[in-house]
Amino acid sequence: MNEIVIDPITRLEGHGNVSIFLDDNGEVENAYLKIPELRGFEKFCIGRKAELMPQLTTRICGVCPVAHHFAATKALDVAFNVEPPSAAKKLRELMYSAYYIYDHTLHFYYLGGPDFVVGPDAPPEKRNILGVIEKVGMPVAKEVIKHRAYGQKITEIIGGKATHPVCGLPGGISKPLSEENRQEIEKMAASCVNFAQFTLNLFHDVVLGNTEYVDMIKSQAYTMPTYYMGTVDENNKVNFYDGKIRVVDPTGQEFVKFEPKDYLKHIGEHVEEWTYSKFPYLKEVGWKGEVAGKDSGIYRVGPLARLNASDGMTTPLAQAEYLVMYKTLGGKPIHDTLAFHWARLIELLYATEHTMELAKDPEITSTNVRNKPGEPTEGVGITEAARGTLIHHYVLDQDALVKDVNLIVATTNNYPAICMSIRDAAKGLIHNCKVDQGILNRVEMAFRAYDPCFGCATHVAIGQMPLTVKVYNAQKQLIHTVSR
Amino acid sequence: MSNNKLKIAFYWAASCGGCEIAVLDINEKILEVVQIADIVFWPVALDVKYKDVEAMADKYIDITFFNGSIRNSEQEHMAKLLRQKSKTLVAFGSCAHEGCVPGLANLNDRKEIFKQVYINDKSNVNPQGVIPQTHSKVEEGTLEIPVFYDTVRTLGQTVDVDYFLPGCPPPVKLIAGAIDAIASGTLPPKGSVLAPLKAVCDECPRKRENKKIDKIYRVYEKTPEPEKCLLEQGILCMGIATRSGCGAQCLKVDMPCTGCGGACPNVPEQGAAMMSALASILGYDGEPGKTQYTEKDVEKLLGQVKDTVGTFYMYSLPASILKRKVIKNE
Numbered sequence: 001m002n003e004i005v006i007d008p009i010t011r012l013e014g015h016g017n018v019s020i021f022l023d024d025n026g027e028v029e030n031a032y033l034k035i036p037e038l039r040g041f042e043k044f045c046i047g048r049k050a051e052l053m054p055q056l057t058t059r060i061c062g063v064c065p066v067a068h069h070f071a072a073t074k075a076l077d078v079a080f081n082v083e084p085p086s087a088a089k090k091l092r093e094l095m096y097s098a099y100y101i102y103d104h105t106l107h108f109y110y111l112g113g114p115d116f117v118v119g120p121d122a123p124p125e126k127r128n129i130l131g132v133i134e135k136v137g138m139p140v141a142k143e144v145i146k147h148r149a150y151g152q153k154i155t156e157i158i159g160g161k162a163t164h165p166v167c168g169l170p171g172g173i174s175k176p177l178s179e180e181n182r183q184e185i186e187k188m189a190a191s192c193v194n195f196a197q198f199t200l201n202l203f204h205d206v207v208l209g210n211t212e213y214v215d216m217i218k219s220q221a222y223t224m225p226t227y228y229m230g231t232v233d234e235n236n237k238v239n240f241y242d243g244k245i246r247v248v249d250p251t252g253q254e255f256v257k258f259e260p261k262d263y264l265k266h267i268g269e270h271v272e273e274w275t276y277s278k279f280p281y282l283k284e285v286g287w288k289g290e291v292a293g294k295d296s297g298i299y300r301v302g303p304l305a306r307l308n309a310s311d312g313m314t315t316p317l318a319q320a321e322y323l324v325m326y327k328t329l330g331g332k333p334i335h336d337t338l339a340f341h342w343a344r345l346i347e348l349l350y351a352t353e354h355t356m357e358l359a360k361d362p363e364i365t366s367t368n369v370r371n372k373p374g375e376p377t378e379g380v381g382i383t384e385a386a387r388g389t390l391i392h393h394y395v396l397d398q399d400a401l402v403k404d405v406n407l408i409v410a411t412t413n414n415y416p417a418i419c420m421s422i423r424d425a426a427k428g429l430i431h432n433c434k435v436d437q438g439i440l441n442r443v444e445m446a447f448r449a450y451d452p453c454f455g456c457a458t459h460v461a462i463g464q465m466p467l468t469v470k471v472y473n474a475q476k477q478l479i480h481t482v483s484r
Numbered sequence: 485m486s487n488n489k490l491k492i493a494f495y496w497a498a499s500c501g502g503c504e505i506a507v508l509d510i511n512e513k514i515l516e517v518v519q520i521a522d523i524v525f526w527p528v529a530l531d532v533k534y535k536d537v538e539a540m541a542d543k544y545i546d547i548t549f550f551n552g553s554i555r556n557s558e559q560e561h562m563a564k565l566l567r568q569k570s571k572t573l574v575a576f577g578s579c580a581h582e583g584c585v586p587g588l589a590n591l592n593d594r595k596e597i598f599k600q601v602y603i604n605d606k607s608n609v610n611p612q613g614v615i616p617q618t619h620s621k622v623e624e625g626t627l628e629i630p631v632f633y634d635t636v637r638t639l640g641q642t643v644d645v646d647y648f649l650p651g652c653p654p655p656v657k658l659i660a661g662a663i664d665a666i667a668s669g670t671l672p673p674k675g676s677v678l679a680p681l682k683a684v685c686d687e688c689p690r691k692r693e694n695k696k697i698d699k700i701y702r703v704y705e706k707t708p709e710p711e712k713c714l715l716e717q718g719i720l721c722m723g724i725a726t727r728s729g730c731g732a733q734c735l736k737v738d739m740p741c742t743g744c745g746g747a748c749p750n751v752p753e754q755g756a757a758m759m760s761a762l763a764s765i766l767g768y769d770g771e772p773g774k775t776q777y778t779e780k781d782v783e784k785l786l787g788q789v790k791d792t793v794g795t796f797y798m799y800s801l802p803a804s805i806l807k808r809k810v811i812k813n814e
Contacts, residue, residue, distance in 0.1 A: 021624035029624055036629045037556060038616075039498060040597035042605055044588040048794040051704050055742060056798075059585035062502020062653060080704070110508070130518070142512070149511050160737035161730075162509065163502040163653050164744075167737050169704050175737045268609040271602050273620035274627040280607070287609065373704050393606065399790055400702065406606040476625040 017470070018443070020426050024474045026433035031423040033447070035277035035415070042405045050076060050376060050400040054168040057392065060409065063106070065164050066099035066155060067385030067410070070241065071392040073168030078261070078379030079396050082171035087366035091173050093241045094185070094358040095158040095165070096383070100240060100351035101192050102151025102162075103386040104303075104344050107451045108199060109144045112341060115445050116207045120216075121438055136202070147195040150188040154355070157181050172370035179365050186359040192352040193317070200321060200345050207341070208328070217338040218329070221428025222446060224292045225250035225335045226417055227282060227299035230306030231384045232257075238310045238350065240384040246309045247282065250294050252333040256284070260382040263391055267408060268297075279416045280408055290420050298420070301388025301413040302450055303343035308333035315357070318350035337421050340449040347386075376400040385410040387451050414450050421446040435471050435480045490546045490666065492517070493525035493537075494576075495566055497559035498586055498636065499552030503577040506653035507549075510660055520667050521546075540569045547666060549576040549649075553583050553802065554637040558630040567643040572671075574662070574678075578652035580639040581677075582746045582754075583802030585652070588794065590801050590808030593634040636802050648677045652744035652799060655730045677727065681749050684723035684741045685713075688732040692716060696767040700788040703740060714740045715765065720795065725751070725758035744799050753804045755796035762789075 017036070023029040045056055054072040058065035070092055077084060084092075107113070110129045114122075118131040126134070133141040152162035158177065159165025167174045177185075207213045216222065232246045233239040245263065247255045258266055270279040270287045281287045281297030288296040299305070313319040325342050326332050334343075358364060376396035383390050388410035395404035411418075425446035429439050471480035496504060508514065517523075524545060525537055548570040554560050567573055578584035589597060602608065602615045620627050639645055649662055662678045665671045672678070685692075692713040701718045708714055714721040714735065721740035723732065727748050734741055747754040766785040767777070777785075789795060797804055 019625070019627055030622075032622070032627055034627060034629050036558060037498065038597070038601065038632060039555065039586045040589045040592065040601060041586075043592050043597045043600040044586075046600075047591070047791055048588075049702065049791050051702055052742070052794065052798070056585055056588075059500050059502075059652070062500035062505050065500075065502065106505075106508070145511050145514075149509070152509060156733075158737070160734045160739060163505050166734045166739040166742075171704065174739045264606055267607055269605065269607045271608065271610045271614040271616075273614055273617045274622060274629065276616050276629060276632070278602070278608070283609070370707055401791060404606070408607060472625055 018422055018426075020430070020435075020471045021476075022430075022433060022471060022473050022479075026431065026473075028423070028427040028430050029474075031419075031426045032274060033415075033419045033422050034275045036275075038276040042407055045405045046402050048402050050079065050394065050396050050402055051170065053392070053394060053402065055164065055166055057407070058164045060407070062163050064099070064103060064385045064387065064410070066096060066159070067383050067390050068392070069159070069165050069168050070096060071381045071383040071385075071390045072394075073170070073381065074242070074260075074383065075379040075381030075392040075394050076168075076170035076373075078381065079377055079394055080170040080373035080379075080400075081375065081377065082371050082373045084172040085366070085368045085371055087176070087363050088172035088369040088371075089242075090358055090361055090364055091158055091177055091369065092168070094177075094355060094364065095155050095167075096241045097351045097355040097358065098151045098154035098158075098185075100151070100347060100386055101196075101355065102148050102155070104348040104351065105144065105148045105151065105195075105199075107344060107386070108203075108341070108348070109148075112344075112448050112451055115441075115448060116213060116341065117202075120441055120445060143195060143198070147192055150192055154185050154188060157185065169370065170373045174370075176367040176369050177365050182359060182365050186356070189352060189356040189359050193349075193356055196345070196349040196352040197317065200349060203342065203345055217336050219428070221425045221442075222337045222421070222449075223335050224337060224417065224421060224424060225294075226292050227255060227285070227297070228305040228308040228333055229299050229301050229389050229413065230309035231382065231389065232310050233314070235314075236311040237314045238306050238312070238347070238384075239314075240351070242383070245382060245389060247299060248309050248333060250292075250333070250335070252308065252331075255282075260380045260391070263380060263382065263393070263408075267391075269408065269412075277412055277415050280413050281416065290416060290423070292420060298416045299413070300417045301410060302340060302386075303347050304334060304337075304340040305388060306384060307343045307346065313346070313350045315350050315353035317353055318346055321346045321349060337446060337449045340451070344451070387411050388413050411450070418447045418450050421450075430471075433471075433473070433479065490521040491524045491544065492521040493545045493548040493566065493570065494523070495525065495548060495550050495552075495562060497550070497552030497562060497580070497639075498555035499577065499579045499584075500586075502653040503551035503579075506577070506651075506656065506659060509656050510663075513660055513663070517663060537565060537569060542568055543571045545570040547572045547574060549574045550639055551576040551580050551653075552639075553579040553587060554633075554639065554642045555586065555589075556630040556632050560642060563639060563642045572646045573639075573643065574647045574649055575639040575645045576649045577654050578650060578744050578746060578799045580645075581648045581650050581803070582800040583636055583638050584744070584799045587636045587638075587800070587802040588798070589636050591793065592809070593811045594632050596811070598632075635808050638803050641802070646674050647671065650677060650679050650727055650744075650746045651730060655733075657731070658729045677746075677749070679727050679729040679745065682728045683748050684726045684728045684730065684732050684735075684745060687728045687730070688713075688723055688735050690714065690735060697765055698767065698785065700766075702790075708738055710738060714738075720762075720789065722754075722758055722796075724761045725754050742798050743796075746800055746803075754800045755793075755804055755806075758796050759792075762786075 285297035393406040722743035723741040727745040
């Protein structure tokens with residue numbers, strides 16, 4: 001039996017790596033995406049002051065700190081048995097929508113978008129933000145930089161800091177919004193709505209206007225029927241900040257809809273020896289290994305999953321685009337992994353429209369933003385992070401110190417599906433032992449669609465991971481190492 | 485590409501990605517950076533292979549900005565490699581500088597962390613008690629993952645560091661200042677922290693009246709008056725013991741400083757400095773002549789601070805004199 005060769009590349013290989021095993025005929029037998037790191041928040045948060053959790057847990061991920069901040073804050077609302085005033089909820093949601101503007105823009109232009117905008121077969125040195133700038137031109141690049149910054153700026157106004165905000169408190173938010181700041185936010189939001197429409201037009205021109213891309217999106221290598229999970233409001237419309245968790249099965253039928261506090265009845269986590277990440281699944285269906293379909297408890301979260309699990313969007317422009325997507329790709333649910341990119345832009349549009357709605361809400365500048373917390377107990381807080389459903393669960397002691405913590409973060413929810421997407425893409429694309437840079441790009445696109453943030457999942461990389469793919473033949477000998 | 489351009493690299497180890505976002509938050513200035521420098525390695529944004537770094541000559545990179553702490557064998561390897569390949573190595577952000585929030589893991593060891601994450605977590609379904617292994621056999625072969633260390637170390641505890649850029653993440657102003665200093669060749673002496681010499685209090689617009697406090701409030705227990713010093717209102721604020729450069733951002737939304745800027749200049753460590761500052765502020769204001777407190781008084785006053793380690797060392801445990809909790813394994 002050949003062990004993995006411990007060469008410099010093995011030790012160097014970055015924050016996510018894939019091992020692909022071939023059979024006697026040079027076809028893919030299996031592939032593994034290993035997550036090489038863990039930080040242990042669930043342990044070292046024990047003993048900390050409850051009110052610090054919204055700040056401690058932002059350090060799980062600096063890309064989506066707002067998601068952790070408010071999942072934590074909402075868990076504290078429940079744990080302290082306090083309902084925030086309506087204006088505080090709206091302010092939190094305003095900040096939350098602005099965070100989506102920044103995060104989805106980041107992914108489309110900086111991280112995932114280069115695959116399409118520059119092209120999946122472009123040389124690696126061009127497939128980056130600088131390549132995007134070259135392709136779309138400097139004026140557009142400046143718009144991208146400006147609107148990503150607007151998302152951050154709004155978060156900073158309400159949250160204190162954009163990366164690692166501090167405003168969340170059990171029972172509310174630390175400070176009301178001034179009229180001056182409200183006007184500034186409204187102006188930025190209006191500009192963001194236009195920018196999101198521009199981005200969707202770009203996507204239609206560059207991606208959907210290219211039949212090769214559309215064929216690729218619909219191809220078998222990138223298709224996987226699974227369950228889908230997302231948070232919905234009382235009308236089953238997408239909601240990022242609050243609601244019930246809805247799961248649909250691979251045919252699109254509602255499988256279950258549950259309150260955040262009941263998540264343990266529905267979600268279990270499986271452990272494997274070969275990776276630091278765990279494998280969440282639907283308990284009612286069960287862990288059946290890395291297989292897709294209705295009999296396997298594997299589900300997906302994130303933009304496409306949220307849209308699949310909902311009945312639509314609450315804002316007009318996003319709703320119109322929602323309908324276009326399902327019409328174009330053949331109805332609900334969509335199982336095409338690369339459609340995550342489209343869904344993400346629909347959510348970007350929704351986030352800008354919703355930011356605008358909230359900025360114009362007469363209640364948003366109310367000074368009533370804090371209610372008094374009650375006695376410390378236990379609480380679950382769930383939000384939709386940009387990358388999917390995010391669960392924080394705390395048990396507090398009588399001094400309001402943390403006694404127990406459980407966290408299931410967005411990318412961890414998607415980890416089983418990402419593993420399978422990589423395997424399936426490898427199976428569909430690698431034949432007769434033939435592996436080259438181009439095929440690697442295409443395999444990689446299978447996981448980049450999820451915008452995997454292993455910073456969240458355990459901490460690894462954000463967005464675009466340095467990646468080493470090792471290919472082993474039937475004798476378990478390493479025959480190819482492709483890195484990027 | 486001109487050969488006179490600086491060669492810059494960005495790398496992250498055990499961190500959250502926030503430092504990478506902070507680099508993007510310099511916004512248009514990134515276009516200036518591209519004018520003066522070639523980014524030769526930046527895994528998050530550019531497709532440059534790890535093996536290309538290995539192939540570089542020693543000191544090929546002019547400046548490497550390294551964020552994140554050292555938590556496993558792979559990160560240690562990268563820290564050493566980038567030190568070898570770089571003329572100047574900058575510890576970028578609180579994790580690389582002092583260990584930051586993930587450094588609180590030094591209150592536990594690997595065994596305890598694995599037990600919580602893989603066995604105890606409420607959502608686990610793990611009847612066999614499976615725990616990740618550095619080497620594990622699967623049907624098709626053997627898989628390897630890096631060794632998870634017991635102790636989180638800072639970059640400076642792992643390799644020789646030239647400069648430190650504090651903050652979680654470093655404020656845009658400090659990043660821009662560092663870039664300007666690099667571009668103009670005006671970097672301070674080796675070993676400097678690239679931040680103002682003042683404390684957060686010096687940047688905070690809130691009014692201080694040099695009052696004593698006898699009651700400490702948790703941040704959710706009291707809505708503070710907007711213009712006044714939070715510490716003097718009884719809300720624990722680390723501003724007095726924390727290096728500035730952030731513009732007292734957290735204070736602007738009525739929340740206390742939790743200390744992400746790290747220790748002030750000329751103090752051995754942040755936590756001890758804060759405790760000492762607190763000791764001089766705690767007291768009974770109604771008793772101006774009282775300079776002596778009984779042991780009971782002191783115990784009562786200080787006993788109000790819950791979770792002292794997490795409070796005073798939220799960002800600096802690995803770099804502190806405490807470093808970690810000693811855990812005896814039977």
